[in-house]
Amino acid sequence: MSKHRSVTIVDIAEAAGVSIATVSNVLNRRKVPMSEETIRKVEKAAEELGYRRNVMAASLSRKKSYELGLIVPGFIGYYGVFAEEMERTAHRFGYHMSVFSAGGYDPDMEKRHLDVLLQRRVDGLFCHGLAMSTETTRQIVSDGTPLVLFNGWNWPEDIAVGAVNLDFADGCRKAVKHLVEQGCRSLFYLERARAHETNKQRLLGFHDGVKQWAPDIPSFVLDGDTRPLQELVRMTKEMSGGRGPVGILAFDDLVALRFMSAVLEEGMKVPEDYKIHGINNDVISSSCYPQLTTLDIPYSQQAQLAIRLMLAELGEEEKLARASQLPPLPAREGNEIRIPLTPMLRKSTQ
Amino acid sequence: MSKHRSVTIVDIAEAAGVSIATVSNVLNRRKVPMSEETIRKVEKAAEELGYRRNVMAASLSRKKSYELGLIVPGFIGYYGVFAEEMERTAHRFGYHMSVFSAGGYDPDMEKRHLDVLLQRRVDGLFCHGLAMSTETTRQIVSDGTPLVLFNGWNWPEDIAVGAVNLDFADGCRKAVKHLVEQGCRSLFYLERARAHETNKQRLLGFHDGVKQWAPDIPSFVLDGDTRPLQELVRMTKEMSGGRGPVGILAFDDLVALRFMSAVLEEGMKVPEDYKIHGINNDVISSSCYPQLTTLDIPYSQQAQLAIRLMLAELGEEEKLARASQLPPLPAREGNEIRIPLTPMLRKSTQ
DNA sequence: CTGAAAGCGCTTACAG
DNA sequence: CTGAAAGCGCTTACAG
Numbered sequence: 001m002s003k004h005r006s007v008t009i010v011d012i013a014e015a016a017g018v019s020i021a022t023v024s025n026v027l028n029r030r031k032v033p034m035s036e037e038t039i040r041k042v043e044k045a046a047e048e049l050g051y052r053r054n055v056m057a058a059s060l061s062r063k064k065s066y067e068l069g070l071i072v073p074g075f076i077g078y079y080g081v082f083a084e085e086m087e088r089t090a091h092r093f094g095y096h097m098s099v100f101s102a103g104g105y106d107p108d109m110e111k112r113h114l115d116v117l118l119q120r121r122v123d124g125l126f127c128h129g130l131a132m133s134t135e136t137t138r139q140i141v142s143d144g145t146p147l148v149l150f151n152g153w154n155w156p157e158d159i160a161v162g163a164v165n166l167d168f169a170d171g172c173r174k175a176v177k178h179l180v181e182q183g184c185r186s187l188f189y190l191e192r193a194r195a196h197e198t199n200k201q202r203l204l205g206f207h208d209g210v211k212q213w214a215p216d217i218p219s220f221v222l223d224g225d226t227r228p229l230q231e232l233v234r235m236t237k238e239m240s241g242g243r244g245p246v247g248i249l250a251f252d253d254l255v256a257l258r259f260m261s262a263v264l265e266e267g268m269k270v271p272e273d274y275k276i277h278g279i280n281n282d283v284i285s286s287s288c289y290p291q292l293t294t295l296d297i298p299y300s301q302q303a304q305l306a307i308r309l310m311l312a313e314l315g316e317e318e319k320l321a322r323a324s325q326l327p328p329l330p331a332r333e334g335n336e337i338r339i340p341l342t343p344m345l346r347k348s349t350q
Numbered sequence: 351m352s353k354h355r356s357v358t359i360v361d362i363a364e365a366a367g368v369s370i371a372t373v374s375n376v377l378n379r380r381k382v383p384m385s386e387e388t389i390r391k392v393e394k395a396a397e398e399l400g401y402r403r404n405v406m407a408a409s410l411s412r413k414k415s416y417e418l419g420l421i422v423p424g425f426i427g428y429y430g431v432f433a434e435e436m437e438r439t440a441h442r443f444g445y446h447m448s449v450f451s452a453g454g455y456d457p458d459m460e461k462r463h464l465d466v467l468l469q470r471r472v473d474g475l476f477c478h479g480l481a482m483s484t485e486t487t488r489q490i491v492s493d494g495t496p497l498v499l500f501n502g503w504n505w506p507e508d509i510a511v512g513a514v515n516l517d518f519a520d521g522c523r524k525a526v527k528h529l530v531e532q533g534c535r536s537l538f539y540l541e542r543a544r545a546h547e548t549n550k551q552r553l554l555g556f557h558d559g560v561k562q563w564a565p566d567i568p569s570f571v572l573d574g575d576t577r578p579l580q581e582l583v584r585m586t587k588e589m590s591g592g593r594g595p596v597g598i599l600a601f602d603d604l605v606a607l608r609f610m611s612a613v614l615e616e617g618m619k620v621p622e623d624y625k626i627h628g629i630n631n632d633v634i635s636s637s638c639y640p641q642l643t644t645l646d647i648p649y650s651q652q653a654q655l656a657i658r659l660m661l662a663e664l665g666e667e668e669k670l671a672r673a674s675q676l677p678p679l680p681a682r683e684g685n686e687i688r689i690p691l692t693p694m695l696r697k698s699t700q
Numbered sequence: 701c702t703g704a705a706a707g708c709g710c711t712t713a714c715a716g
Numbered sequence: 717c718t719g720a721a722a723g724c725g726c727t728t729a730c731a732g
Contacts, residue, residue: 054709
């Protein structure tokens with residue numbers, strides 16, 4: 001209430017005429033037995049004084065912060081939605097999620113954020129497949145704070161307790177199949193090399209798909225970040241040799257939308273001349289015209305799995321039990337959980 | 351280094367052969383004088399032991415957390431970008447920003463988040479014009495934690511130390527002027543009523559604009575959330591009476607894009623039949639086709655102003671001084687700082 | 701220039 | 717069922 005000193009358990013103890021230990025016991029509903037009377041008095045005092053627990057003190061004393069850290073490259077598109085979902089899910093399990101945006105794939109930023117989070121003594125850390133090196137990461141988390149990766153591939157087990165990965169490779173394989181079935185006579189993957197591993201997985205799937213479904217169709221990989229889009233469109237036109245619909249698989253829906261806009265601006269038609277396939281089922285993919293075929297991402301599933309993995313590591317079995325009505329943990333290969341992506345077929349490829 | 355007990359200043363003190371007070375002094379580079387020798391020894395020990403400060407302990411002892419809280423309705427669109435900018439800016443001033451997403455305009459969520467933040471003893475709070483009532487908010491922040499609003503209008507001064515608002519009203523006035531100049535013969539504002547005050551400000555500007563620039567042109571307000579878009583398009587077509595280009599001012603770029611898509615799907619043309627004006631200069635507005643005319647938002651300016659307002663309130667004058675090369679604080683009316691929006695003219699209205 | 705001591709607000713054995 | 721006491725890791729007057 002006062003502007004300058006907040007109410008503490010000492011105040012409550014005085015007001016209720018009990019010890020601070022008892023106040024603490026009552027307020028934390030521990031399994032220790034206590035009289036109705038005491039409970040009533042303490043709760044009343046706490047209420048009247050407008051008590052608000054100081055979590056820093058509690059964490060310090062308990063040596064556990066109930067805070068989890070999350071580092072994402074940014075808040076737009078996939079990562080923003082995922083961060084929101086992680087935050088919500090953490091809350092459901094009684095944890096607080098501290099989210100950091102590294103402003104892109106920046107190793108220095110990631111290092112600094114990791115440091116800050118560790119200084120805050122978070123109980124666990126979630127990171128996308130980091131921009132940092134294995135060695136740097138190992139050093140940083142060597143203090144024993146568990147690290148769970150999402151969309152991180154090929155990380156040694158001694159660094160991360162596990163990874164929860166979207167199966168981009170498989171999704172892209174299916175995307176290629178779809179484009180081929182729709183009659184595309186040439187295939188392009190519009191990559192984003194600076195997205196590191198998350199790009200490589202797509203690339204892998206693209207190549208696999210081509211090999212499997214269209215070994216005889218010319219296929220190319222272009223980096224969407226290196227040139228103006230108009231130029232890219234012209235390149236695809238030329239490289240495709242005018243032999244029929246061009247199939248485009250884009251790194252994500254935003255890249256897809258931009259490319260599509262450039263195509264339309266050049267006076268060509270989607271899906272007649274170009275069939276365009278995005279990834280993420282971003283809200284924009286269903287808001288644009290024509291709507292974009294894309295891969296849907298089960299955000300809440302990914303968030304739940306990541307957090308359950310963490311809680312298991314933290315030995316919070318009871319909280320996991322409470323969540324037993326959730327779908328069981330899928331099969332793991334090594335320490336990776338792979339989550340399938342669902343195609344969303346829309347106008348842009350049909 | 352150990353997996354189970356992290357290094358404390360006690361360890362450093364032992365290793366360096368000094369007291370913990372000295373360790374603390376060295377590590378925090380206070381203005382107290384100390385010998386080169388001591389500094390060297392302590393730093394060496396800290397380095398070798400892999401010391402990482404426990405900020406909870408430091409905050410508790412110092413009674414200041416250097417943590418700031420931010421509550422936004424979500425991470426997509428404007429709020430995501432703004433949150434990122436706030437986080438970055440806070441860091442620059444030596445603060446940590448804890449961001450919460452309320453998952454929409456949900457009073458209960460906002461209350462809970464506010465509570466959590468207060469339990470963490472954040473030094474200050476940033477909120478958008480809350481979904482909560484004045485009274486509820488007053489109760490919650492009555493403990494003296496300063497509250498700075500962004501895009502919050504008409505809040506009593508005893509609750510918030512100030513507000514940093516985007517001037518949507520003025521922006522929308524200009525938008526109407528632009529649409530009229532481009533020859534629109536009817537005007538629509540596609541509102542989003544559930545966005546509360548941030549919608550009302552736009553509405554205000556729309557009405558003002560109509561009154562000033564097009565008192566004789568029929569104008570209407572439609573809520574984009576209440577009906578399917580196709581239906582809205584048909585309604586606008588009917589209400590406009592086919593007397594020339596229809597002017598649309600949308601709540602934001604996403605609403606604008608969706609409406610535009612529906613228009614195109616109906617076989618009509620943008621900008622010939624419909625001229626569409628968004629708000630936010632969201633990345634989608636320049637990624638779609640035709641590109642959307644919109645209002646640009648000076649994110650970094652808004653974030654800086656909000657944080658400087660807070661730091662001033664917290665008495666961090668020195669940190670503000672360090673930032674003196676920043677643009678000066680704009681004029682304030684009451685406790686409001688109003689930031690103008692810049693029109694970005696693009697294809698969709700020309 | 702350095703250190704002993706009190707204190708930040710809470711939790712947790714442990715004794716009663 | 718309740719409370720005295722130690723302790724979490726750090727900071728900050730203050731004395732020397």
